[in-house]
Amino acid sequence: MSPAAAVDAPLDLAATAARVRQLARDMGFQRCGISGVELAEDEAFLADWLDRGLHGSMDWMARHGSKRARPAELLPGTLRVISVGLDYGRRDDAEAWQTLADGERAYVARYALGRDYHKLMRHRLQTLAERIAAEIGPFGYRVFVDSAPVLERALARNAGLGWIGKHTCLIDRDGGSWFFLGEIYVDLPLPVDAPATSHCGTCARCIDVCPTGAIVAPHRLDARRCISYLTIEHEGAIDPELRPLIGNRIFGCDDCQLVCPWNKFARRTDEPDFRARNDLDTATLPELFAWSEEEFLRRTEGTAIRRSGHARWLRNIAIALGNAPATPAVLEALESRRDSADPVVRDSVEWALDRHAGTARPR
Ligand code: B12
Ligand code: SF4
Structure with missing residues (x-):
């Protein structure tokens, strides 16, 4: 400098x-x-x-x-x-919760x-x-x-x-x-601002809502359990014990922020670049699972999703499909990727199909 x-x-x-x-x-x-x-x-x-x-x-x-x-x-x-x-x-918290409650739809972090x-x-x-x-x-x-x-x-x-x-x-x-x-x-000795003080008080909604119990104490996050880490950062197979807890969250997780009372004061961004692409805020799991690698790369160009790659995308969606209701569309989507070249995707698909076995799928 x-x-x-x-x-x-x-x-x-x-x-x-x-x-x-x-x-x-x-x-x-x-x-x-x-x-x-x-x-x-x-x-x-x-x-x-x-x-x-x-x-x-x-x-x-x-x-x-x-x-x-x-x-x-x-x-x-x-x-x-x-x-x-x-x-x-x-400012679409209600829609976000609706998506999270609809097992056949995909939840992508805001x-x-x-x-x-x-x-x-x-x-x-x-x-x-x-x-x-x-x-x-x-x-x-x-x-x-x-x-x-x-x-x-x-x-x-x-x-x-x-x-x-x-x-x-x-x-x-x-x-x-x-x-x-x-x-x-x-390198300028500018005058500094006063640090912000905490206003969480006794509220613990974020800790209570976390699907995987990743906030192990106030201010202490066990990333290994955090769905954001598991779906974005983690390579390889996801711990089978955590898979059912992931629900339909296929890329990142927002639950701890969605329940935060301070987000009532959040403003809606008017940044055009942050508008949802590819209808990712309304897409279904089978739709997204059908993307070929070429389609994945094309559609996710310029987004944060692209960096984690097609295989992780499929792994995450397979797990979400395992957590979805056993509808024909869900089962067909899983069957279509049973022969995936990627062993982690195959493992996740088999896990998902096993979950549905006995409910709808004759095995
Ligand atoms: C690694 C990382 C992750 C990891 C680990 C998260 C974590 N909590 O550390 C994972 C993949 C899980 C993750 C997830 C998310 N992330 Co992230 N992540 C980062 C990254 C790269 C580093 C964070 C870090 O330093 N962690 C280290 C740990 C030790 O930090 P910490 O837990 O915050 O602890 C600090 C304080 O809490 C403090 N502290 C805690 N208790 C106490 C007590 C006392 C007495 C004191 C003094 C201090 C103290 O000490 C620590 C050091 O400051 C930053 C970007 C960056 N370079 O900073 C983005 C960043 C934090 N992530 C961001 C976002 C948006 C997310 C997600 C919301 C994405 C999503 N929707 O899925 C989630 C949120 C999950 C969550 N609850 O945190 C934003 C956060 C913006 C914001 N408003 O806070 C950042 C800043 C990126 C950015 N440039 O905007 N993330
Ligand atoms: S992002 Fe999701 S999994 Fe991670 S700490 Fe928050 S609620 Fe828990």
């Missing part, structure tokens, strides 16, 4: 911070705040989480040592972090229905940083959107964007938790 450039007059840091917030709003970010780089308590929590193995097979969470909790180790010279939040809320947020946000953050530089002169910075070892929620909490709820998502009292996070690490 190059040092902050010398400018003719000394930089008015308070005015710069105010401009940063204004420019962030102009770029479409609903939230913006500034924090320092001190994360010692969070670092200890992260180390404990990793020691307990709660990250499962996400080895990349452990790989970067202390960099994740020490911004200046990731980018030398970093003094402050500008955190931004971008809404993806849809965040993944539209375009992948990573590129969109990174591009906007880069433009934001360039605009700041155009106004104050060159300075050292780098933008991140879940692209490097960054403790995004802790930084955003310290920047006043919200508090870390018992489900571990960041919640803003004015807008709930349906928003993505991104950051700009900067």
Whole structure:
């Protein structure tokens, strides 16, 4: 990182911070705040989480040592972090619950229905940083959107964007938790915001609703049980004991956020890129199970779903079909993939058919 450039007059840091917030709003970010780089308590929590193995097979969470909790180790010279939040809320909770209750339909997490947020946000953050530089002169910075070892929620909490709820998502009292996070690490000693304080109180709805009991204590998530991890991050077969609990969630999970009372205050995004593609908010399991690999790649281009690949997509849908009512369409869909070339898909299909055996399928 190059040092902050010398400018003719000394930089008015308070005015710069105010401009940063204004420019962030102009770029479409609903939230913006500034924090320092001190994360010692969070670092200890992260180390404990990793020691307990709660990250499962996400080895990349452990790989970067202390960099994740020490911004200046990731980018030398970093003094402050500008955190931004971008809404993806849809205000369709009733429809989401209806989908979850309809075993033949597929539930895709709200965040993944539209375009992948990573590129969109990174591009906007880069433009934001360039605009700041155009106004104050060159300075050292780098933008991140879940692209490097960054403790995004802790930084955003310290920047006043919200508090870390018992489900571990960041919640803003004015807008709930349906928003993505991104950051700009900067070498400017900008004035910092006050951290947000917690407003969860005694509410434990997220812990109680979690289908797999993944929130093992307030603020402690066992990723190995989380449906989001199982359907998106986990490779290979899913633990048969957890399969029935997954229901029709084929990519990610939102239950802990859907029950959160603070999401009553969430706004509906008007971001066209976040509109559902391929009717993923209304699709049925047999429809999605019929996608060939070529169709999967074409239809999911530019979305977060594409990265996890066709085989995992089929594995997840096969499990959901095993949890669905044994209708002819469900059974036919499963039969159609009994000879899948992928052993994990085949295993999931057999498991699903076994579940239906005795109900409708003569075996
Ligand atoms: C790994 C990861 C996952 C994993 C693990 C989740 C987890 N809770 O860690 C899995 C795959 C399960 C996952 C799922 C989801 N994720 Co995710 N995920 C991440 C990622 C890459 C890292 C998170 C991390 O650092 N985990 C490490 C653990 C230790 O962190 P933690 O549990 O939050 O603990 C921290 C605090 O709670 C705190 N803490 C807790 N208790 C206490 C007590 C004290 C005293 C103190 C001081 C601190 C403290 O210490 C820790 C460090 O800050 C971030 C992006 C990023 N780079 O940060 C996105 C991110 C967190 N995910 C995001 C999203 C949207 C999701 C899902 C909603 C997607 C979905 N619908 O399926 C789910 C939500 C599940 C859930 N309940 O968390 C968003 C969250 C936005 C928000 N408003 O919070 C992020 C920030 C990505 C982004 N750029 O927007 N995710
Ligand atoms: S995302 Fe789903 S499985 Fe994961 S903690 Fe929340 S409710 Fe539980």
